[in-house]
Amino acid sequence: MRLAFLAALIWSCLSLPIRAFEVEDRVLYPASPAISELRILSTTDRAAFEPIILAFQAAHPGIAVDYTIASTTELMTALHDEGAVFDLAISSAMDLQTKLANDGFALTYSAANTGALPDWANWRKQVFAFTQEPAVLVVSDRFFASGTAPRTRDDLIDLLRADPDRFQGRVGTYDIRNSGFGYLMATQDSRNSQAFWRLMEVMGRLEAKLYCCSGDMIRDVSSGELALAYNVLGTYAAAQQALGVGIQIVVLEDYANVMMRTALIPVTARNVPDAQKMIDFLNALGTRPDLVAASGLAAIDQTALRENTALRPIRFGPGLLVFLDQLRRKNFLRNWQNSLFQE
Amino acid sequence: MTARRSIRRRLFFQLAGVAALLSLTFFLVLRSVAERAAEGTQDGILSASATAMADSLRSVADGVTLDLPYSALSMLGSVGQDRVFYRVVVDGQTLTGYDDLPLPSDIPSNGEPKFDTLAFRGDKVRVAVVSRTIGSLGSLIRADVAVAQTREALAATSRRITAIATGVGVGFFVLATLLSLWAAQSALAPIDRMTAAVTRRGPKDLRPVTTDTPTELVPLVDALNSFMSRLRASLLRTEDFIAEAAHRVRTPLATVRTQAEVTHHKLTKPEHKAAIREMIRAIDESARSAGQMLDHAMVTFRADSLAKDALDLVQLTTEACNRLAPTAELKDNTILRSQPDHPVTFHGDGILLQAALLNILDNAIKYSPADSDVFVSVTEGDEICLSVTDAGRGFGGVDVSRLTQRYQRGTNVGDIVGSGLGLTIADEVARAHGGRLAIAENPKGQGACVSLFLPR
Numbered sequence: 075m076r077l078a079f080l081a082a083l084i085w086s087c088l089s090l091p092i093r094a095f096e097v098e099d100r101v102l103y104p105a106s107p108a109i110s111e112l113r114i115l116s117t118t119d120r121a122a123f124e125p126i127i128l129a130f131q132a133a134h135p136g137i138a139v140d141y142t143i144a145s146t147t148e149l150m151t152a153l154h155d156e157g158a159v160f161d162l163a164i165s166s167a168m169d170l171q172t173k174l175a176n177d178g179f180a181l182t183y184s185a186a187n188t189g190a191l192p193d194w195a196n197w198r199k200q201v202f203a204f205t206q207e208p209a210v211l212v213v214s215d216r217f218f219a220s221g222t223a224p225r226t227r228d229d230l231i232d233l234l235r236a237d238p239d240r241f242q243g244r245v246g247t248y249d250i251r252n253s254g255f256g257y258l259m260a261t262q263d264s265r266n267s268q269a270f271w272r273l274m275e276v277m278g279r280l281e282a283k284l285y286c287c288s289g290d291m292i293r294d295v296s297s298g299e300l301a302l303a304y305n306v307l308g309t310y311a312a313a314q315q316a317l318g319v320g321i322q323i324v325v326l327e328d329y330a331n332v333m334m335r336t337a338l339i340p341v342t343a344r345n346v347p348d349a350q351k352m353i354d355f356l357n358a359l360g361t362r363p364d365l366v367a368a369s370g371l372a373a374i375d376q377t378a379l380r381e382n383t384a385l386r387p388i389r390f391g392p393g394l395l396v397f398l399d400q401l402r403r404k405n406f407l408r409n410w411q412n413s414l415f416q417e
Numbered sequence: 418m419t420a421r422r423s424i425r426r427r428l429f430f431q432l433a434g435v436a437a438l439l440s441l442t443f444f445l446v447l448r449s450v451a452e453r454a455a456e457g458t459q460d461g462i463l464s465a466s467a468t469a470m471a472d473s474l475r476s477v478a479d480g481v482t483l484d485l486p487y488s489a490l491s492m493l494g495s496v497g498q499d500r501v502f503y504r505v506v507v508d509g510q511t512l513t514g515y516d517d518l519p520l521p522s523d524i525p526s527n528g529e530p531k532f533d534t535l536a537f538r539g540d541k542v543r544v545a546v547v548s549r550t551i552g553s554l555g556s557l558i559r560a561d562v563a564v565a566q567t568r569e570a571l572a573a574t575s576r577r578i579t580a581i582a583t584g585v586g587v588g589f590f591v592l593a594t595l596l597s598l599w600a601a602q603s604a605l606a607p608i609d610r611m612t613a614a615v616t617r618r619g620p621k622d623l624r625p626v627t628t629d630t631p632t633e634l635v636p637l638v639d640a641l642n643s644f645m646s647r648l649r650a651s652l653l654r655t656e657d658f659i660a661e662a663a664h665r666v667r668t669p670l671a672t673v674r675t676q677a678e679v680t681h682h683k684l685t686k687p688e689h690k691a692a693i694r695e696m697i698r699a700i701d702e703s704a705r706s707a708g709q710m711l712d713h714a715m716v717t718f719r720a721d722s723l724a725k726d727a728l729d730l731v732q733l734t735t736e737a738c739n740r741l742a743p744t745a746e747l748k749d750n751t752i753l754r755s756q757p758d759h760p761v762t763f764h765g766d767g768i769l770l771q772a773a774l775l776n777i778l779d780n781a782i783k784y785s786p787a788d789s790d791v792f793v794s795v796t797e798g799d800e801i802c803l804s805v806t807d808a809g810r811g812f813g814g815v816d817v818s819r820l821t822q823r824y825q826r827g828t829n830v831g832d833i834v835g836s837g838l839g840l841t842i843a844d845e846v847a848r849a850h851g852g853r854l855a856i857a858e859n860p861k862g863q864g865a866c867v868s869l870f871l872p873r
Binding site (some may be wrong): 198391392395396400 | 484485487493498
């Protein structure tokens with residue numbers, strides 16, 4: 075009861091009643107013969123994760139995979155509040171995954187080949203990071219000729235201020251009230267730079283459009299509906315750009331938050347051995363360039379992080395819990411709304 | 418004497434025991450200090466975190482609010498990857514955080530942190546709580562801020578500390594034990610040295626012990642030395658007495674012999690002559706014994722402080738042969754010499770060597786049958802060998818080593834005058850010079866071969 079009450083407090087700002095979590099999609103990958111079934115709850119798009127699942131099944135025949143897709147907040151609701159039964163949870167919201175582990179909803183696993191990964195790539199041997207994906211600025215070819223896109227947040231703010239008519243209603247970003255990933259990026263932005271709040275105010279004046287997901291933002295940028303979208307998941311954007319949809323990807327040079335997609339084994343898991351196999355498989359993503367290419371998910375690459383100091387990987391730790399604090403979240407969202415929705 | 422307890426072993430075990438006790442104490446102290454320090458570190462971070470949170474509390478229109486500082490929780494991740502929990506209670510109501518987190522009792526209201534270890538969600542957590550009073554709407558409200566952290570990093574640190582402390586303790590013990598062994602060994606080394614010095618001595622060496630003596634053993638050594646000097650004095654008195662007695666006996670015996678010979682000439686009856694001859698023979702035997710006793714006493718005396726004169730052994734043997742040539746001639750014996758044509762130099766006591774050689778040669782002549790040769794040779798090899806070979810009866814196959822003992826004679830010599838001291842004297846002289854006496858049957862036929870070996 076108390077947990078439910080706590081959850082109600084956390085998610086009260088979403089004005090969502092306690093209910094079964096919302097599933098976006100569910101895909102079954104049968105195995106013949108199927109010896110066991112691995113139930114994955116994930117925030118990762120089917121297109122990105124399907125190659126990984128198929129490769130996993132090729133490496134471990136006999137494991138059928140039940141792949142359920144939900145948003146980051148729905149995933150949190152499912153595991154934290156509703157006790158949903160899954161063998162593996164994969165999410166792009168590191169803070170929510172950290173909170174799951176901190177609050178005791180994750181099982182510990184001493185992964186066999188985490189040795190290949192840096193120490194900071196897992197937390198408590200419960201949350202395992204397997205990708206590094208920067209949050210990027212996506213701009214439309216129709217608005218920006220090649221090489222004219224802003225390179226820093228200050229450039230972006232100046233550009234938007236200089237020509238408000240051109241960008242009125244043409245900028246987009248996450249609705250952080252509904253997107254766990256958007257909230258994580260916004261809170262990390264607020265820690266990194268004061269420019270974030272100025273940017274939000276400028277975007278507010280331009281009546282920015284708010285989105286639930288990176289995919290929608292990329293779609294609208296490529297269609298020319300939007301001139302630019304801020305804090306888009308870089309891996310998805312790169313996958314779309316590869317299809318030639320008329321977008322440019324800008325990794326801002328003042329800093330770029332790098333999110334790590336993480337996997338954890340919920341305490342409700344029934345098929346722990348296969349979940350552990352999947353974690354081992356994901357940890358070894360860096361050794362499979364074919365999978366990286368097919369999924370569009372970038373494996374953890376310490377060299378890239380060392381070479382580009384603007385890339386700021388979000389570090390695991392109790393600090394990630396700060397913005398999940400009920401009051402802190404309420405205050406942050408109020409500030410965000412005050413910046414974005416000006417009367 | 419019974420050897421019950423080894424000082425060395427007792428010393429070693431006592432030192433090792435002390436080392437074990439010290440190692441254990443060291444281990445316990447190290448562990449407790451280090452664990453307290455580790456615990457103190459966690460408490461310090463927890464209280465800093467709680468204080469940072471409490472300092473961020475502020476009153477607003479509808480009560481009290483908190484902008485949780487990022488550092489308040491992130492600092493808790495600096496030590497390990499422990500789970501963290503927090504709870505802010507304002508006026509008895511949970512403002513934010515985990516509302517089921519238990520709070521320590523008796524929270525001091527002066528803002529000092531209070532620590533406790535409590536159970537939460539199936540784990541032991543360390544809780545720090547600080548209290549603040551906040552003014553809100555004209556009234557004062559009490560706020561308690563609690564921050565809790567699991568103790569996995571602490572447990573890991575504790576395991577590491579225990580491992581290190583164990584390693585250090587065991588290492589210390591092993592080192593201390595080895596040092597104890599060495600200490601026991603070295604403390605008793607003077608005793609071993611003295612034992613060796615005393616053991617090395619010859620049976621006649623009664624000089625005082627002068628090796629380096631530790632202070633503790635000085636009384637023992639003094640007592641030993643005093644005992645030995647008394648023993649030595651007593652032995653010298655005995656030897657003196659024997660020498661004196663022999664001397665006193667020999668002079669009158671000479672007179673008696675002369676008179677007996679005179680009487681022998683005067684007597685005409687064969688049975689009287691035979692009786693007198695028997696008497697002369699007995700007198701000779703006594704005189705000879707007395708002479709050898711004198712020689713023996715002299716050897717004992719001179720061997721104590723051996724002279725180291727440069728001697729020519731060729732000359733020495735020649736002189737000895739010349740001295741006994743008349744005696745040999747009486748029995749038609751010939752002394753044949755085989756000597757190098759150059760001097761053979763040896764550092765020793767000429768009088769003693771002369772006495773030894775005379776005794777050996779005298780024996781050889783005594784046991785030689787009439788009209789036979791006595792062969793004397795001086796050879797140089799690894800050792801210098803003075804060898805006297807006769808064609809007498811030899812030793813009849815008895816144990817020759819016994820013959821060098823005082824007053825011991827062969828089993829086949831009943832008809833010949835002898836005291837049993839001759840070879841003893843030669844043997845003692847040889848030993849005094851660091852050499853040895855070899856007694857053997859003549860390798861070239863009938864007879865005995867007595868060799869005096871001297872080191873070069």
